[in-house]
Amino acid sequence: MLGQPSYEQLIAPLLQAVPAAASRILDVGCGEGRLGQRLKETGDASRQVLGIERDPAKAAAAAKLLDLVFRLNLETEIPPIEPGSLDCILFSGSLERSADPLALLRRLRPLLRDDGVILCRVANAQYFPVVASLFTNDFQAGEDLSLFTLSSIYKLLLDGDLLPTLVHATISPCGDAVLAAATPLAEHFRIAPEEIHQRLSSLQYILKAFPLPAIAEAEEPMSFVACSNDEMQLANNLASSPIFKDGRHELLVYRNVASAAHGINEGIEKARHRLVVALHQDIYIPDGWPARFQAQWRAAEAEFGPIGLAGVFGVAIQPNGMQRTGCIIDRSRLIAPPYSLPAKGISLDEVILAFPKETPVRLDPAVGWHCYGTDAALQTAQNGLITAILDAPCLHNSRFSGLGTDFVASATALAGLYREPRPLFTTCIKIDGEGKLSGW
Numbered sequence: 001m002l003g004q005p006s007y008e009q010l011i012a013p014l015l016q017a018v019p020a021a022a023s024r025i026l027d028v029g030c031g032e033g034r035l036g037q038r039l040k041e042t043g044d045a046s047r048q049v050l051g052i053e054r055d056p057a058k059a060a061a062a063a064k065l066l067d068l069v070f071r072l073n074l075e076t077e078i079p080p081i082e083p084g085s086l087d088c089i090l091f092s093g094s095l096e097r098s099a100d101p102l103a104l105l106r107r108l109r110p111l112l113r114d115d116g117v118i119l120c121r122v123a124n125a126q127y128f129p130v131v132a133s134l135f136t137n138d139f140q141a142g143e144d145l146s147l148f149t150l151s152s153i154y155k156l157l158l159d160g161d162l163l164p165t166l167v168h169a170t171i172s173p174c175g176d177a178v179l180a181a182a183t184p185l186a187e188h189f190r191i192a193p194e195e196i197h198q199r200l201s202s203l204q205y206i207l208k209a210f211p212l213p214a215i216a217e218a219e220e221p222m223s224f225v226a227c228s229n230d231e232m233q234l235a236n237n238l239a240s241s242p243i244f245k246d247g248r249h250e251l252l253v254y255r256n257v258a259s260a261a262h263g264i265n266e267g268i269e270k271a272r273h274r275l276v277v278a279l280h281q282d283i284y285i286p287d288g289w290p291a292r293f294q295a296q297w298r299a300a301e302a303e304f305g306p307i308g309l310a311g312v313f314g315v316a317i318q319p320n321g322m323q324r325t326g327c328i329i330d331r332s333r334l335i336a337p338p339y340s341l342p343a344k345g346i347s348l349d350e351v352i353l354a355f356p357k358e359t360p361v362r363l364d365p366a367v368g369w370h371c372y373g374t375d376a377a378l379q380t381a382q383n384g385l386i387t388a389i390l391d392a393p394c395l396h397n398s399r400f401s402g403l404g405t406d407f408v409a410s411a412t413a414l415a416g417l418y419r420e421p422r423p424l425f426t427t428c429i430k431i432d433g434e435g436k437l438s439g440w
Helices: 007-017 034-042 056-063 101-111 128-135 150-159 176-188 193-201 231-236 260-270 289-304 372-382 407-417
Strands: 024-028 048-052 068-070 086-092 112-123 162-171 202-211 223-228 250-255 275-279 307-311 313-318 321-326 328-330 333-335 343-348 352-356 386-389 429-431 437-439
Touching: 007 034, 007 086, 007 112, 007 162, 007 202, 024 034, 024 101, 034 048, 034 086, 056 068, 086 101, 101 112, 101 150, 112 150, 128 193, 150 162, 150 202, 162 333, 176 193, 193 202, 223 231, 223 260, 250 260, 260 275, 260 372, 275 289, 289 307, 289 386, 307 343, 307 372, 313 386, 321 343, 343 372, 352 372, 372 386, 372 407, 407 429, 407 437
Parallel strands: 024 048, 024 086, 048 068, 086 112, 223 250, 223 275, 307 386
Antiparallel strands: 112 202, 162 202, 275 352, 307 352, 313 321, 313 343, 328 333, 343 386, 429 437
């Protein structure tokens, strides 16, 4: 295609993302060694670059440029590299060419140091020429076996026990005509115009991912409760979360209810398990998340006392004042303020609210669809229990940003319910002593 970036332009942001101190790097699917050669040129003299390549001719060429090249089948074999000895693992297009990219990540991840990093360069399946080829009945996958959007690569990395963040999107603008044609379809699916423009114009994504701590304890079954008004959002996110595949965890869905309180309160009553998680329909819960969440719950209880409510993002009193605290991937970005977790919270974002089954908390329907995480936290405090913010990352895959038109009504209802203590803080707004709303 005319006007495409050169190979050097495509890999430049990937090279910039490699930590300068990375002294032992593995290039997965190294081809003829061009990327590995650049890695050696940009590092100091002690940097070692290893490669994996299945094709004999390419492996032979790469062996002349890199320190060591393993010729093996990535789908079934593991290179003889000492576990925990790599500073960085690079996937520059090799995840797309894998028949099982999650299995590939899991096989190679143990080779990485605990403080190492995984870097991925993936083509964007929503890039406008790809979308155009689908619309015109002319799509050809070529050698790619897997196609990734930004949310699907986030999901893959989370399932691999990694915390990902987007470090670069290579932009090739789709143009005003394409955007104008795409806007009605975006509006139909409730996608903000600026979001669809970004997605259609992103040729590739580069992500950095850090290993999450291993969890040794087995997980207990949990009940998950969601209110839903969009079957596609539900099916593509919460309902497709891998934790529900074996039926171990319960999923209760309440469709088209009048308020979040109606669904969540009934879900708490009907849940079968000791811990009940209320969450949005557009949340993706990665593999292993229940065990991670439960381990954090136990750690919070040991530090703070009996937990009555827990989530993954909220407001906490930090040494430098009231601060948003937690760790979550929200749409296209990782939000992880630099505060230790678990933390004692005073308010929670509604993306995740977890209660003990025997909780005395019942949400007030007057609060509607916003601010009920603060309602739950205030009730928890009134009952002498702790609200905790836990380190258990997940993906909030909302199609739109910003607050709904009903947000002010919810915040006003919350202010009417709690005249003391004030000010009140949600993750979005502050309610002052007179009940006035403001950002913070």
